Amino acid sequence: MAFLFSMNLSLEDFVIPNVENLENTGTGTNKGVEITFERFLYNGYYFLVTGSFFDSKYKGYDKVERNSAFNGNFILNCLGGYEYKISDKYMLTFDVRATYAGGKRYVPIDLVKSIAQNEAVYDWDKMFDKRYDNYFRTDLRIGFKQNGKRFSQEYGLDLQNITNYKSVFSEGFDAEKGEIYKSYQQGFMPMMLYRIQF
DSSP: OGGGOOGGGTTTTTOOOOOOSOOSOOEEEEEEEEEEEEEEEETTEEEEEEEEEEEEEEEOTTOOEEEOTTOOOEEEEEEEEEEEESSSSEEEEEEEEEEEEOOOEEOOBOHHHHHHHTSOOBOGGGTTSEEOSOEEEEEEEEEEEEEOSSOEEEEEEEEETTTOOOOEEEEEEETTTTEEEEEEOOOOEEEEEEEEEO
């Protein structure tokens, strides 16, 4: 089953595996379209909206076309903000960013075989056939800028994933309970920001 490995999928888990004796017989195909609407900063307002719709496939040496791990099919991004000028030196800023994207492709766990072997057993015949639920995240930032002659300073409160939406990252098998469990991406996270620009 050497066809199950492809360098086209190697960065899915953010690592490059050390695999020997590979054959350069596979292919990868990406098709799609991207649309962008943008308003540059004018009268204190700006926004940027992008939409990508795509299909990402690959073939191994067996010549069977499959979804790649990155075939989420769509990504929508919206970014907007407002800058309120208090004086020549001071300014308040408000920014919001939202992302809605197709869920991550995955290899399902065969629950019956996993219980029998007391460890996670994956159904490679259904590799990347399905996706997790769609990904959603909204961030909000409130900031205060101070402009000086030599440098400017910015203080901010960054509220990441303000809706605390639970986007699935992966699945695993709990051998003690005999159940499949889900791991989720980062929930709500407030962060403070301080930046100096020269």
